[in-house]
Amino acid sequence: MSTTFNRRDFVKSAGALGLLGTSAITGCASVGGVAKPRVVVVGGGFGGATAAKYIAMWSDGKIDVTLVERGDAFVSCPLSNLVIGGSKQMADVTVSYDGLGKRGIRRVKGEAVGFDADKKTLSLADGTTLSYDRLILSPGIDFMYESLPGLASADARQKVLAAWKAGPETVALRNQLTAMKDGGVYAIHIPKAPYRCPPGPYERACQVAWYFQQAKPKSKVLILDANEDVVSKKGLFMKAWNGQYKGIVEYRNNQEIQDVDARTNTLKMSFGDDVKADVLNLLPPMRAGNIATQNGLNNSNKRWCLIDWLTYESTAVKNVHILGDALQIAPLMPKSGHMANQHAKVCAAAVVAQLTGEAVNTTPMVANTCYSFIDNRNVVHVASVHRYDAAQKTMVTVPGSGGLSAEANTAEGGFANSWARNIWADMLA
Amino acid sequence: MNPVKFRGGRVPALFGALAVVAALSASAQAQPANANLGRNLAAQCANCHGTNGRSVTSVPSLAGQDAKDIVARMKEFRDGKVPKATIMHQLAKGYTDEQVALMAEFFSKQAE
Numbered sequence: 139m140s141t142t143f144n145r146r147d148f149v150k151s152a153g154a155l156g157l158l159g160t161s162a163i164t165g166c167a168s169v170g171g172v173a174k175p176r177v178v179v180v181g182g183g184f185g186g187a188t189a190a191k192y193i194a195m196w197s198d199g200k201i202d203v204t205l206v207e208r209g210d211a212f213v214s215c216p217l218s219n220l221v222i223g224g225s226k227q228m229a230d231v232t233v234s235y236d237g238l239g240k241r242g243i244r245r246v247k248g249e250a251v252g253f254d255a256d257k258k259t260l261s262l263a264d265g266t267t268l269s270y271d272r273l274i275l276s277p278g279i280d281f282m283y284e285s286l287p288g289l290a291s292a293d294a295r296q297k298v299l300a301a302w303k304a305g306p307e308t309v310a311l312r313n314q315l316t317a318m319k320d321g322g323v324y325a326i327h328i329p330k331a332p333y334r335c336p337p338g339p340y341e342r343a344c345q346v347a348w349y350f351q352q353a354k355p356k357s358k359v360l361i362l363d364a365n366e367d368v369v370s371k372k373g374l375f376m377k378a379w380n381g382q383y384k385g386i387v388e389y390r391n392n393q394e395i396q397d398v399d400a401r402t403n404t405l406k407m408s409f410g411d412d413v414k415a416d417v418l419n420l421l422p423p424m425r426a427g428n429i430a431t432q433n434g435l436n437n438s439n440k441r442w443c444l445i446d447w448l449t450y451e452s453t454a455v456k457n458v459h460i461l462g463d464a465l466q467i468a469p470l471m472p473k474s475g476h477m478a479n480q481h482a483k484v485c486a487a488a489v490v491a492q493l494t495g496e497a498v499n500t501t502p503m504v505a506n507t508c509y510s511f512i513d514n515r516n517v518v519h520v521a522s523v524h525r526y527d528a529a530q531k532t533m534v535t536v537p538g539s540g541g542l543s544a545e546a547n548t549a550e551g552g553f554a555n556s557w558a559r560n561i562w563a564d565m566l567a
Numbered sequence: 568m569n570p571v572k573f574r575g576g577r578v579p580a581l582f583g584a585l586a587v588v589a590a591l592s593a594s595a596q597a598q599p600a601n602a603n604l605g606r607n608l609a610a611q612c613a614n615c616h617g618t619n620g621r622s623v624t625s626v627p628s629l630a631g632q633d634a635k636d637i638v639a640r641m642k643e644f645r646d647g648k649v650p651k652a653t654i655m656h657q658l659a660k661g662y663t664d665e666q667v668a669l670m671a672e673f674f675s676k677q678a679e
Contacts, residue, residue: 192610195618196603476614483610487603499601503666505611505658521654523661539661543653550653553615556624561614563623 174202175493178260178270180250182207184475185276185461187565188482194241197490204244216475217558218304222312223345225514237567250429255455272489276461277427279334286422287397294400298418314417320354322416328363329423334463334473336370341510347383348513359386362393374518426464438466447526447533448498450485459485468533480504502526509554516546517554605669620674631679637671
């Protein structure tokens, strides 16, 4: 607590107000004892839920943890492309938050909108204020709609979907595909990197191709990539597009767009003719989530957040830590759910150390594992290991570590499903 | 490097006392810079092997396994001696012997 008045003043004023013995005046978690340090976490995704769980677990209840999340349950982006392809249902990628309550974590349902760095309070859209000693934001991404005037209206965004945050849009995109006539074209537009989940758009193209192969064999998948080349797992995806999906998938690089006409499902290309699709799936350019960009934390190119890689504390605002896709990533570090879960543990260890007077670990490591489904059973991975480099003050990959699958295989299909269940439990159970 | 462990057996009193001193000093040298380093390193494995090494799937649990076995298995992965390895041979190359020993030590102390 940063309050300057001493205990005697506190007792006098609290007594005068008739509040002695309640926690309301200070927001203390314990009554009559020593107040516990308070951590408030915003965002119950791979980063935030993991941070909340690990701080509760590693502090052994000595830190009061609150998780602010707007959703009723966690919906996983990883594996949600299989809902679009039709081999999984939403229930398969949805997990309850109840497990966190069993760990003593308080969950507040709401939308965090801002914070006061001096008073160390977080405000929610409904007017609630929460006090913190350390604030952890895991806000994910939001879209830069300002670059696409054609998506200014909510109607346009419900017609030309991104479906890049798993949830109702995942189902809506699936419904567009099932409603499409055989012989139609599904087009996905990929923005320039960095964006959330580098291999995700290519996996989605595979899942839609797999669905067409089963149900609508005359239909086509068109990948319009703003990047110069396939951003992730290139050889493995190309093998699928030129092999089992030959004649269904077409890949085009350097496909930058000016705008979109949602009424006619038409992309206005920077170069060349307009492209029209029966189902148009547009991933707009991305930046750190709104609470970060609306409160001055997006200090890298006004898009992403810079942090201290030992603690994940923002370089813009003290006592505010940031995790996951919102970060200005270190070299070769993908924006992935797995990575966010790993960020969260380094941050949790640092925050517990800071709040209990221990030394912060100066040699953190993180690893990434990312599985992509080529069809409903065959999977490919990319993996990497990263260590902190004290001289460069960033994370660097360990030479010789990491790599890709040799080829798509069903063994990794099993491991990918197993990975999902273990990481969801690691966050939420 | 694991701290030296004493197993039973009778030793002359003086030798025993010296051995204890030696063990304590070896143990002090083996201490990582941060007391929680083993725990923190092991947390990287939880995404696939479960929190504290307790897997909820058919992927092997690491909790309660003998540290020596974990170290040996990681070395086999790193040296390319596990024929059907899919990913662990790539991840194992990311860690030093000391880091693997600290992770193994942590997992060996977790309840199965």
